Amino acid sequence: MIKSFKKNIKGIVIEGITLASALLIIAIVIIMLTVIIIGGKDQLSWEFLTSFPTDGMTKGGIFPAIYGTALLVIIMSIAAVPFGTITAIYLTEYAKENSIIAKTIRFAVRTLAVIPSIIYGLFGLGFFIKFVGAHIDGAFYGGELKWGQPNLLWASLTMALLTLPVVIVSVEEALKTVPQELRAASLALGATKWQTIQKVVIPGSLSGIMTGTILAVSRGAGEVAPILFTGAAYYLATLPGLSDQFMVLGYHIYVLTTQSANVDQTLPIQFGTTCVLLMLTFILNMTAVILRYRIRKKKTN
């Protein structure tokens, strides 16, 4: 081995280049993490996390943004996780691998995954607000504007569409790790297909559903483009309900960095908010990566 390496300097150089690019990516991740954490760590305090912004957003905390993000993510998960799981169950348990229907659904899921997030925002505006919301207003509120405007519910549902493929893909991966023998055994004992899915397949893939949910939550917490005009607000003095606009961490960062009158003055808050958002998504993703790693290990065993 060593001899051949010595002989072949070219090989070492080329391997070195590939290694360097891999290390560069790792370096980018580490640099981004450290810069943002170092910039934001002084700002982080219990008070920062639990108080409202004051003095025209130049001081104070980010509690409403955290609260809004949490609500957004919860409503989004309630909508996205069941539908995503059911679609994944259909794809693995019911659809035949090469049938046209299964292929079309898979293509649709992948397309959903690559559609730019801003298009979801447009769709949320055109469908949820201008179509569904406006019709609800027309039918139940006598044309008074209640649901036909940007609010938390529509933003969450828009985000649910965006995260649907994330859920589907991870759940599908987990469902495939449930051994066929278990399904066969269950069926052989006389259980129906639905019973098998209910009692054998789903419990066996709970960690996968968890992973999907966590990844979806992380994605939903970080995306801003879909909620730019479906519900996110600059500043609110009260905590939002379902039909109100709301503050979100990501949008808060965007607004503070680009729209506020005094960018330098709010710099600590910007770093603090970014740090909070980054830590949140980082921890969620870390959990998902570990869970997924375990699932894959189980599969190879």
Add this chain to the structure above:
Amino acid sequence: MFKPGLIDQLNSKKTNMTKEPTKKKATGKSTAESNEPVRIDITRKKFRFGDFIAEKVIKGVAFLSITIIVLIFFFVFREAFPIFSHSKEVKPTTTEQATQDVQETYGAVTDKTSKTEEVQETYGDVTDKPIKEETQETYGAVTDSAQVQEQYGVQTNDTSVTTDPSDTYTVSAGSGFDDNQSAIKTLVTKDWIPVSDKPRYGLLALIVGTFKITLISLLFAAPIAILAALYTAVFANKKMKEIIKPTIELLAGFPSVVIGFFALMVLATFLQEIFHYETRLNSFVGGIAMGIAAIPIIFTITEDALTAVPKSFFEASLAIGASKWQTAFFVILPAATPGIFAAILLGIGRVFGETMIALMATGNAAQMDLNPFSSVRTLAATIGAEMAEVVFGDTHYNVLFLIGSLLFIFTFIINAIAEFYVKGKLMKRIQGK
């Protein structure tokens, strides 16, 4: 191992064959003491009804993703459509006014054409061939709207005004009507001035800007991601793999607004110190930042494609006496090219539609040039920045939705190519036809 088909067989056998084992199972738990056959039938029926509902629900929900795509198509296009339809509705009712309007345009013709000539002249001064090619390309991309204009030109013929379709094309540049007719015509100009007395919705600068930034980010991201994937798939030992892969997954989880913030606060200053360009936020900074966002996608798909190359390729190459790097570059990399192509395509799709980084780090000025250090405004950023302030139902609103439709069509096509063309080719190559 059981194949999926086997279960179906088992299933059908189970129903076809004696039903007694099933019955025993069904009742075995609940009513163990009394084995009355009549009851068993009832329970079975009940179960089946539940199953029936559950299966129907599952099958119904499975079509949700298809439904969503159809809905997105419909609703995004619906909001963009009035640009084309409005003017037709207005036209027949006010024929005289329309003709007058057109005559007025005639008065303005000379000005406008001279203007365009000027623009062309400056073009000749500043640029060489590449720019012309670029603009021609973008013209090609907007042919849809151009066609619509031609149709419109035909309509004006009907109202006995002798306007040549080709004439209206040049006349249109910058003429300031309030109705949508002029709005459509300005689409293929380079002026994006949506908020003014004479709004102009020229998409060319936006499209060129988007392509420019996509190119920069790909030139940055694709080599790094592909080489890193090659390292991970071929050279790396298990321990390195366990470091690189999770790191990439974490990078994929970085919110784009965080990357945008990093680019805005740190990267822009850093790069300016190195390259000494004038505008701090420009397409170069934005391109690098978007490249960072695109690396995980390109890496993951490339790595999948590389590991999908059969081990026998690797072993055969080594057996003939090729070294490891020769095998990597001349055997494995070529075998996986369709997959790498797909990876780059999806990377393009990611960058093309990226909104938050574009909003934060590119400077957001709709300029049309090929200087990598000038500010640009991308299509997605335009929607993100202006949609919140626009009047609903306004021409501006419709144009923004039109941009959305363009983005949607573009990413849809890219994904379709990556999906069908590449997959077919990859399969062919790896499985040996």
